[in-house]
Every structure is written in C-alpha cells, then in structure tokens.
Amino acid sequence: MTLKTTFPLSQRALIIDGRSAATDLKAILQKRVNKLYRDRKFKPGLAVIRIGNDSASAIYVASKMKQCKELGMRGFEIALPTNISLKKILSRIQDINEDPEIHGLVVQLPLPKLLNKQKILSAIDPKKDVDGLHPQNLGLLAAGASDGFSPCTPLGCLHLIHTFQPDLKGLHAVIVGASNLVGKPMGLLLLQQGCTISILNSKTVTPSDIARTADILVVATGKVGLVTKKWIKPGAIVIDVGINKDEKTGSLKGDVIFHDVSKVAGAITPVPGGVGPMTVAYLLSNVIRAAECS
Amino acid sequence: MTLKTTFPLSQRALIIDGRSAATDLKAILQKRVNKLYRDRKFKPGLAVIRIGNDSASAIYVASKMKQCKELGMRGFEIALPTNISLKKILSRIQDINEDPEIHGLVVQLPLPKLLNKQKILSAIDPKKDVDGLHPQNLGLLAAGASDGFSPCTPLGCLHLIHTFQPDLKGLHAVIVGASNLVGKPMGLLLLQQGCTISILNSKTVTPSDIARTADILVVATGKVGLVTKKWIKPGAIVIDVGINKDEKTGSLKGDVIFHDVSKVAGAITPVPGGVGPMTVAYLLSNVIRAAECS
Numbered sequence: 283m284t285l286k287t288t289f290p291l292s293q294r295a296l297i298i299d300g301r302s303a304a305t306d307l308k309a310i311l312q313k314r315v316n317k318l319y320r321d322r323k324f325k326p327g328l329a330v331i332r333i334g335n336d337s338a339s340a341i342y343v344a345s346k347m348k349q350c351k352e353l354g355m356r357g358f359e360i361a362l363p364t365n366i367s368l369k370k371i372l373s374r375i376q377d378i379n380e381d382p383e384i385h386g387l388v389v390q391l392p393l394p395k396l397l398n399k400q401k402i403l404s405a406i407d408p409k410k411d412v413d414g415l416h417p418q419n420l421g422l423l424a425a426g427a428s429d430g431f432s433p434c435t436p437l438g439c440l441h442l443i444h445t446f447q448p449d450l451k452g453l454h455a456v457i458v459g460a461s462n463l464v465g466k467p468m469g470l471l472l473l474q475q476g477c478t479i480s481i482l483n484s485k486t487v488t489p490s491d492i493a494r495t496a497d498i499l500v501v502a503t504g505k506v507g508l509v510t511k512k513w514i515k516p517g518a519i520v521i522d523v524g525i526n527k528d529e530k531t532g533s534l535k536g537d538v539i540f541h542d543v544s545k546v547a548g549a550i551t552p553v554p555g556g557v558g559p560m561t562v563a564y565l566l567s568n569v570i571r572a573a574e575c576s
Numbered sequence: 577m578t579l580k581t582t583f584p585l586s587q588r589a590l591i592i593d594g595r596s597a598a599t600d601l602k603a604i605l606q607k608r609v610n611k612l613y614r615d616r617k618f619k620p621g622l623a624v625i626r627i628g629n630d631s632a633s634a635i636y637v638a639s640k641m642k643q644c645k646e647l648g649m650r651g652f653e654i655a656l657p658t659n660i661s662l663k664k665i666l667s668r669i670q671d672i673n674e675d676p677e678i679h680g681l682v683v684q685l686p687l688p689k690l691l692n693k694q695k696i697l698s699a700i701d702p703k704k705d706v707d708g709l710h711p712q713n714l715g716l717l718a719a720g721a722s723d724g725f726s727p728c729t730p731l732g733c734l735h736l737i738h739t740f741q742p743d744l745k746g747l748h749a750v751i752v753g754a755s756n757l758v759g760k761p762m763g764l765l766l767l768q769q770g771c772t773i774s775i776l777n778s779k780t781v782t783p784s785d786i787a788r789t790a791d792i793l794v795v796a797t798g799k800v801g802l803v804t805k806k807w808i809k810p811g812a813i814v815i816d817v818g819i820n821k822d823e824k825t826g827s828l829k830g831d832v833i834f835h836d837v838s839k840v841a842g843a844i845t846p847v848p849g850g851v852g853p854m855t856v857a858y859l860l861s862n863v864i865r866a867a868e869c870s
Contacts (some may be wrong), residue, residue: 400719417716417719419711420715423713424764426758427694427711450617470760478780480773483767492774
C-alpha cells in the first residue's frame with residue numbers, strides 16, 4: 283500500500299474540510315435520530331457533567347448541548363461546584379447510569395485537580411460511556427474489538443484521514459503526543475486499520491526525524507506551531523488536533539504551522555475547521571449508537 | 577536519555593539470561609507466598625482452564641502447575657473437551673470467579689476455533705484475570721493506571737530490558753508484531769516507561785529500516801529467523817519472544833538469528849532461556865498479587 287497522490291507534489295496540499303465532513307456526518311445521524319423516533323418513540327439523550335468553573339469547558343459543553351438539540355436529541359447539562367465530594371459525584375453518575383432517558387454520559391475534562399479522574403471515569407456504565415474513556419472501552423479498543431465505544435477525537439481524525447485515503451493498510455502513521463484522550467487511542471485505532479504506528483512523546487529525542495517517515499502524521503501536543511515542513515514527508519496526510527488560543531488576537535492556532543506544512547503535505551486539516559467539528563459529531567454518533575442498542 | 581554501553585561495540589552482545597532472572601524473581605515470590613501463609617494461613621491458588629487437545633498447551637499448563645507447586649502455591653488444571661458449549665465454559669468460569677480458594681484464573685490460549693475468545697476472556701473476574709487479557713485490565717494498561725493486571729509475557733520482557741537498562745525514558749522501542757497477547761500490551765507498557773514506541777505488523781513495508789532505529793527491539797512474530805543483524809542498531813537491546821519448534825531437530829528457535837544479531841546488539845535474549853521462563857514467573861507474580869489483594 284502506498285499513499286495515493288491525486289495532484290502534482292509541487293501544488294499545495296488538499297485542505298481536509300472538517301466542517302463540511304461534520305455537516306455530512308450529521309445529516310446521516312439526523313436520519314438515524316428520526317428513525318429511532320419513528321420506530322421506538324424516543325429521542326437519544328446525552329448528559330454532560332461539568333465540574334467547576336473552567337471557562338473553556340463551559341463553552342464546549344454549551345456547544346455539545348446546542349448540536350444535540352439541532353439533531354432533535356435531548357441534552358442535559360449538570361453543572362457541579364468545584365468543591366463537590368467524590369462521593370456525591372459518583373452518586374450522580376449512578377443516578378444517570380440508571381436513567382433510561384439518558385443513553386450517553388460524559389464527564390467534561392479537565393476535572394478540578396483534587397478529583398480522582400480514574401475513579402470517576404470508571405464509574406460510568408460502559409454502555410453509556412460515549413467518550414470511550416472507561417477502561418472497559420479502552421480495553422476493547424486495545425483488543426481490536428468493535429463493540430465498545432472509542433474516543434471521539436481519534437474517531438473524527440480517522441474519518442478525516444479516510445476522506446483522503448480509504449485503505450490505510452501498510453501505511454506508517456506517526457502520532458505526536460501520547461495522551462489517553464488522543465494519542466494512545468489514535469494509535470490503537472490506526473493499528474486496527476493495518477497501519478504501522480509510532481507514538482512520540484515529550485521525551486522523544488528526534489521527533490522530526492521519525493515524523494518525516496510518516497505517511498500519516500497526527501499531531502496532538504498542545505504546543506502551538508511545533509510542526510514545520512521539515513517534519514513532513516512529501517505527500518503525507520497531516521491531521522492537526524491542536525486547538526491553542528492566541529493570547530493577543532484570541533484566534534485559534536494548531537500545533538502545525540499550516541502555511542508552511544501545506545507546501546509539502548498531500549492533505550492537511552486546518553485549525554479551526556478541521557478536527558474540532560468532527561469531535562462533537564462523533565460524540566453525537568456514539569450517543570445515537572448507545573440509544574439504538576438500548 | 578541514550579542507551580548505556582558497558583562494553584566496546586566490537587565485542588559480542590551481553591546475553592540476558594532469562595532463566596537466572598526468573599530464578600531470582602521466584603526467590604522473591606517465594607518469600608511473599610511464605611508471608612501470606614504465615615500471616616493469613618492460606619496459599620495463593622491458580623486455576624487454568626484448558627479446552628481441547630492442543631499438545632503444546634498441555635505442556636505449558638503442566639509447567640505452570642509444576643512451578644506453582646514449587647513455590648508452595650495451589651494449582652488446579654481444568655481440562656475440558658473441544659466440543660464443550662460456550663454456556664458450560666462460562667458457567668465454569670463463574671464458579672471459579674466465586675471460589676475464594678482460587679485467586680487467579682487463566683484460560684489457556686489458543687482456544688478451539690469455534691469458540692468466542694472475547695466472550696470467554698470477558699467472563700473472567702478482572703480481579704482474578706492474572707493473564708491481563710480482560711478488556712478492563714487492558715484498558716487500565718492503556719490508561720496508564722497501575723492497579724490492573726498486565727499480560728505476563730510483556731511484563732517478563734520489560735523485566736529483562738530493565739536488567740540491562742533501568743531508565744527507558746526517551747529511548748525508541750520498536751515492537752515487531754501487533755498481537756493482543758504481546759505486541760500491543762508491550763507497546764503500552766513501554767509507553768508508560770516514557771519510550772517512544774513503534775509497532776510493526778505483517779503489512780509494514782520496510783520493517784528492517786524502522787527496526788534499525790530502535791534502541792530496544794522486541795520481536796514477537798512467530799516467524800523463525802526473521803531478524804538478521806541488518807535490522808539492528810549497534811548496541812541495541814534485542815528481546816526475542818519467538819518460540820518456534822524446528823520440525824527436524826525438535827529444538828526451539830527464536831524469531832531472531834541469535835549468532836548473527838549478537839555480533840551487533842548490545843544485549844540479547846536467547847531462545848530458549850530468555851523470555852520463556854519470565855512469562856511463567858510473571859504469571860505466578862500476578863497470582864500472588866491477586867491473593868495479597870483478596
């Protein structure tokens with residue numbers, strides 16, 4: 283398997299439009315929501331627990347609620363104070379686990395520092411764990427099984443990669459960043475697709491040398507402008523997961539220097555308008571799947 | 577972090593002695609078994625379910641039982657016929673899950689072809705899953721948590737790597753083979769150690785090129801003699817997980833051509849006498865840990 287090239291390499295990279303892909307995906311999801319209502323007379327329900335006052339989290343949760351409702355689904359935001367006890371959080375999660383009107387439950391990250399993230403994520407019923415962060419679901423992903431929920435951002439990245447290159451067998455995918463939320467599940471998803479994978483972290487000695495061997499480069503480091511064209515193999519697919527706010531202008535920047543890398547890459551996602559819209563679309567997709575299986 | 581070199585590169589590689597490391601580990605385990613009996617008056621118990629007539633499986637299980645008893649632990653082999661129903665297997669697993677005298681339960685792989693491996697492995701109580709193959713335990717490993725059980729062969733490999741190089745941060749570990757049993761959990765364990773990791777599979781286009789960038793090379797493909805010195809960066813640690821029986825002589829051979837690779841590597845495990853003995857030692861270690869937590 284080698285990477286397809288649909289254009290001369292001297293041209294600029296194809297821009298992978300995440301907004302458009304998310305719109306297309308949501309049109310399909312809309313039909314599934316309608317069918318559920320027609321056949322079984324209920325609407326898929328998503329609950330998001332938000333703990334504390336993180337302002338970015340508040341914006342993200344509001345966006346999830348809005349998009350939920352746009353598809354005719356039900357959205358419930360549960361805002362809890364920073365100083366709430368672990369016991370009370372677990373009790374709220376248990377209530378939602380047992381609520382038949384809620385099919386998907388997300389605990390918005392990051393959590394206030396003193397809370398035990400692993401205990402909270404593990405308390406969610408795996409069948410409602412639409413963020414795919416319960417150990418059971420991560421384990422099913424690691425085992426290559428298809429019946430669990432996978433994390434939404436890696437699912438969105440994979441969708442965008444597939445729009446440019448449907449068959450990934452034998453391609454080398456390099457993932458920059460080894461987080462539980464993106465890097466590790468992304469690696470496991472791409473392994474399932476038959477890719478050779480490499481996962482780099484902040485200790486990696488020569489990241490650009492390894493990145494330059496990548497047919498697919500996924501960057502999720504939170505370091506604005508880390509990746510230049512020197513990191514890129516000509517024709518590679520570059521997926522930029524970074525969403526970094528420029529303190530001066532307020533604009534969003536990726537981990538990849540777009541105008542530089544797009545001279546060399548075969549295809550590239552912009553920031554904003556790349557991975558971001560796909561993440562919420564896949565969250566809704568997971569909720570609908572949970573509702574269909576309920 | 578760079579790899580230590582304790583000897584001139586012109587010399588042959590250090591041979592990492594798995595038998596000796598397993599003996600040392602079992603001496604420590606013996607003390608924990610004695611302490612459990614002294615303090616709490618019980619012996620750790622391991623049950624192994626063996627389904628069908630695979631002759632290699634019979635030998636492996638007998639070896640587990642023998643080593644269990646050598647440490648003063650209790651071993652129970654449950655041999656079931658090839659044509660047993662899934663329902664009956666799940667019922668036997670449930671009995672063992674509830675048996676307070678059994679702390680660890682292994683279903684010997686490979687299973688007869690018609691059986692659903694995922695359903696069987698998922699039926700084991702994660703607290704008794706000493707092979708670390710239940711999705712819950714794989715997921716805890718993927719999440720970087722330390723409270724689950726990790727698979728025994730990767731644990732043994734990591735132990736052997738540590739005998740030569742205690743701090744792995746920033747080293748590039750390349751794993752050849754992407755199986756659920758070895759390749760994937762090995763990658764996740766080495767990520768936890770701060771390594772950059774690459775996982776290759778049978779579709780990888782130029783495996784030797786990637787392997788030659790490895791500070792640590794773990795080979796688990798089942799392809800006898802696949803890896804030659806052309807795959808090796810001088811001074812690298814080479815861990816050979818392959819156990820392949822030579823049809824003519826009956827002797828065991830690894831995936832690595834030992835006499836060739838040992839001219840270039842910094843350290844290397846032999847076959848037999850490398851990873852094999854460590855796998856059973858870590859199985860016993862997991863059973864004792866399960867007993868201590870019971």
